[in-house]
Amino acid sequence: MRLCAAKYIRNPLHNYEVFALKGDSQCGYLVCINATVENDIVTYQMTARKERMGWLALGFGHRMAGSDMIVMWRNQDGSLTISHRHAKDHTEPEVDETPLRTAFLPPHQTEVWDSKLKPENTLSFNLPIDRSQWIYDPKFNASLEHLIWAYGMGQPAESDPHTSIYGHYAAGSLQLNLDKDLHEINAVDLPVDTIIPPTRRRDHVHLLLPAGALVARWTRTFSGRWFKAHKILNFMIALPVILVGWSLGPFAVFDAQAAHFMDTHQIFGIVVLGLYLLQVYLGRYIHARRGLPNRAPHAPSNILHVCLGVIVVGAGFLQVRSGMYEWQEHTGRPGVSHWCHYLWRTWIIALPVFYFSGLTLLKRQFYQESHGLNPSSVPQHYVALSPDEGDRSMLFTADTDDQMVDSYEYANHSTTALSKEAETAGPLLQRNLK
Numbered sequence: 001m002r003l004c005a006a007k008y009i010r011n012p013l014h015n016y017e018v019f020a021l022k023g024d025s026q027c028g029y030l031v032c033i034n035a036t037v038e039n040d041i042v043t044y045q046m047t048a049r050k051e052r053m054g055w056l057a058l059g060f061g062h063r064m065a066g067s068d069m070i071v072m073w074r075n076q077d078g079s080l081t082i083s084h085r086h087a088k089d090h091t092e093p094e095v096d097e098t099p100l101r102t103a104f105l106p107p108h109q110t111e112v113w114d115s116k117l118k119p120e121n122t123l124s125f126n127l128p129i130d131r132s133q134w135i136y137d138p139k140f141n142a143s144l145e146h147l148i149w150a151y152g153m154g155q156p157a158e159s160d161p162h163t164s165i166y167g168h169y170a171a172g173s174l175q176l177n178l179d180k181d182l183h184e185i186n187a188v189d190l191p192v193d194t195i196i197p198p199t200r201r202r203d204h205v206h207l208l209l210p211a212g213a214l215v216a217r218w219t220r221t222f223s224g225r226w227f228k229a230h231k232i233l234n235f236m237i238a239l240p241v242i243l244v245g246w247s248l249g250p251f252a253v254f255d256a257q258a259a260h261f262m263d264t265h266q267i268f269g270i271v272v273l274g275l276y277l278l279q280v281y282l283g284r285y286i287h288a289r290r291g292l293p294n295r296a297p298h299a300p301s302n303i304l305h306v307c308l309g310v311i312v313v314g315a316g317f318l319q320v321r322s323g324m325y326e327w328q329e330h331t332g333r334p335g336v337s338h339w340c341h342y343l344w345r346t347w348i349i350a351l352p353v354f355y356f357s358g359l360t361l362l363k364r365q366f367y368q369e370s371h372g373l374n375p376s377s378v379p380q381h382y383v384a385l386s387p388d389e390g391d392r393s394m395l396f397t398a399d400t401d402d403q404m405v406d407s408y409e410y411a412n413h414s415t416t417a418l419s420k421e422a423e424t425a426g427p428l429l430q431r432n433l434k
Helices: 203-219 226-255 264-288 300-331 338-370 401-407 415-425
Strands: 022-027 031-038 041-048 055-060 068-074 080-086 122-128 135-137 142-152 170-176
Touching: 022 170, 031 142, 031 170, 041 055, 068 122, 203 226, 203 300, 203 338, 226 264, 264 300, 300 338
Parallel strands: none
Antiparallel strands: 022 031, 031 041, 041 122, 055 068, 055 142, 068 080, 135 142, 142 170
């Protein structure tokens, strides 16, 4: 049997077969869109790749504000509703009673254009072609139609096209070349070419931030250099690594022409970054005020700094977990290796054990701070016995007063004279004489 099958099409996300004389297609993480052209009528087929499909929308333009769009949903009785809408801003689009082009349902809902897609999540509509809105792109040497899409999980309450719709779960944009010629060939299985976006490194979450926390918890009662190591790990090294690693995510989404902040992983990534930057600022604030008089050893800001640090590390672990589960769906590569999951489970158990066991040193820390013995600061009551702290004082090397006098080369003075001279020249106590 001969079918109108697509030639091998390259697009920013995936490549699929398109069964039409002319047309194009794109498939992303949440929505797949296929457009076929025949006799100046475009059949747009949209498929939601996640469950709980409430409604699907396809708009014509670069952005939501000012775009005409077609919103579709499936009703409880199995019928389909087409609603013409116009978006004035980023609020619910208004119903357009006089659209420039009128969409209509095809006689039969076309079969899905890829066997991996679910027919029950697929909606189609026909629309007269409008080449005046196409924009020439020298990169593809073709005129492209710029579209936006939206996907909502909430089912509209009624079949009336004027029914209010819930806010979209995700949205994005795409470009299609509807003037691409396709040839009648026998249908064959074609390879799928996937563009893999760069991945964000999470070494800073699993290594740098926990290492800085462990250094602060375990070494502060043994070495005065604990803060320097803590600062190097969590600020000087972690900050540039985190900013570079985090920025790879938006660049990958932009390069793939996908939607930003469309799922929990992307949104929570913003939250984790904000918490980390707040933690850095709080640490700098505490360090700048450490020498102020009458400052409590454990001010509320210090306690908040500790608690926020635990939250940041914990949130980072959850972010890594969600990223590992989304890896295969977003990139098309095989799932994350099993050893990565084992390592994550081991580390998320071992790290709290290491950290909270360090709380056993709190008694030692409080004692050092109350007696001015904290290695991280100079004891307030400490008095050096010698100008050079590396040498022992002559008070401990001399066995008798005469030896001490000889050591200081007081050859012509007796012990009694030296004592009187010392008392006269440098009295240890000042008395108020009447």
